[in-house]
Amino acid sequence: xxxxxxxxxxxxxxxxxxxxxxxxxxxxxxxxxxxxxxxxxxxxxxxxxxxxxxxxxxxxxxxxxxxxxxxxxxxxxxxxxxxxxxxxxxxxxxxxxxxxxxxxxxxxxxxxxxxxxxxxxxxxxxxxxxxxxxxxxxxxxxxxxxxxxxxxxxxxxxxxxxxxxxxxxxxxxxxxxxxxxxxxxxxxxxxxxxxxxxxxxxxxxxxxxxxxxxxxxxxxxxxxxxxxxxxxxxxxxxxxxxxxxxxxxxxxxxxxxxxxxxxxxxxxxxxxxxxxxxxxxxxxxxxxxxxxxxxxxxxxxxxxxxxxxxxxxxxxxxxxxxxxxxxxxxxxxxxxxxxxxxxxxxxxxxxxxxxxxxxxxxxxxxxxxxxxxxxxxxxxxxxxxxxxxxxxxxxxxxxxxxxxx
Ligand code: SAH
Numbered sequence: 505x506x507x508x509x510x511x512x513x514x515x516x517x518x519x520x521x522x523x524x525x526x527x528x529x530x531x532x533x534x535x536x537x538x539x540x541x542x543x544x545x546x547x548x549x550x551x552x553x554x555x556x557x558x559x560x561x562x563x564x565x566x567x568x569x570x571x572x573x574x575x576x577x578x579x580x581x582x583x584x585x586x587x588x589x590x591x592x593x594x595x596x597x598x599x600x601x602x603x604x605x606x607x608x609x610x611x612x613x614x615x616x617x618x619x620x621x622x623x624x625x626x627x628x629x630x631x632x633x634x635x636x637x638x639x640x641x642x643x644x645x646x647x648x649x650x651x652x653x654x655x656x657x658x659x660x661x662x663x664x665x666x667x668x669x670x671x672x673x674x675x676x677x678x679x680x681x682x683x684x685x686x687x688x689x690x691x692x693x694x695x696x697x698x699x700x701x702x703x704x705x706x707x708x709x710x711x712x713x714x715x716x717x718x719x720x721x722x723x724x725x726x727x728x729x730x731x732x733x734x735x736x737x738x739x740x741x742x743x744x745x746x747x748x749x750x751x752x753x754x755x756x757x758x759x760x761x762x763x764x765x766x767x768x769x770x771x772x773x774x775x776x777x778x779x780x781x782x783x784x785x786x787x788x789x790x791x792x793x794x795x796x797x798x799x800x801x802x803x804x805x806x807x808x809x810x811x812x813x814x815x816x817x818x819x820x821x822x823x824x825x826x827x828x829x830x831x832x833x834x835x836x837x838x839x840x841x842x843x844x845x846x847x848x849x850x851x852x853x854x855x856x857x858x859x860x861x862x863x864x865x866x867x868x869x870x871x872x873x874x875x876x877x878x879x880x881x882x883x884x885x886x887x888x889x890x891x892x893x894x895x896x897x898x899x900x901x902x903x904x905x906x907x908x909x
Pocket of ligand 1 (some may be wrong): 770
């Protein structure tokens, strides 16, 4: 196959003075590509002598065969992130095509949601790029050296397609350190926005794009919040409530709601969201959910519906055992306070904890709580966070809806 041609030089983000560098990969690196995975580890790089940090490089095997184009990092263990198997230049037009394709898919699966993930990195064949949309405001994350270099082009393309009011970067995330990139956040284009209010599942939510957790909200739970609403009734407990996503979505279906969260900033926005929607039956509690559940059980409090949406317990593979005992503990306490016939919506966003292991931890919690529990729905992240069949890392969220018999 012919080597890719030089991208046009007038294209600022792509301007190169030297021809595109080749990186030579091992046969195991080639196997990774053939298995449908976009990451090639440093141990499978044979020669990257000519490659600049963050450059788009062509991949060759020892026999000089062309395998695709990738973003190169000289720091991360993930040395190469495949962009395409094609040889046509991965230029601005190509990048724009990928972003437009991602946006077109959101018109199908997130049409009613003003806040959604527009580009989900590997899941949209744009490794290490996240673009979240909050109405006419956009938040981006560029999580590799290569995507960091393409950031100006991404901003331009978003401006071209959407004419946004604001584009914010939330690159204040620790993974950037693995790439040797600094943590930074701020407005990249347009107005500096303090707060944006958008609709989700028929309710209004305020987001703080510069200071909120993640890019402002937990967009991956949108469909689960809507699904959980079908089962809510009576007295609801929303544990790990953040800014009230579940609590407020389920409030109208419930008699009363107790929402527990340990972040004061999150609770501030939660109260604001409650006001925006004229909801009056939610009580916010600034507390640790583990302690709250223990005390609630001791005090004999009982709930008809419980939502558990904790932060990731296992950020690394080595933490899986500890994470599973955390899930066991949390779900045990919740099941003890769940009324017979009640529903438990329980989530895990730790990629390293498989759905099978998560189900196992909850089964053992149910046994310990002397409860018989049925699985009503086995759910995952919202569809605007695509799961690639050959990239297990793209499937991270588990959301089980359970019924206590
Ligand atoms: N359910 C939310 C997202 C929850 S994210 C939604 O749908 O939007 C997890 C939340 O748990 C974060 O807001 C974090 O501040 C909070 N948190 C983390 N540990 C906690 C603890 N031990 N007790 C209470 N809240 C906690």
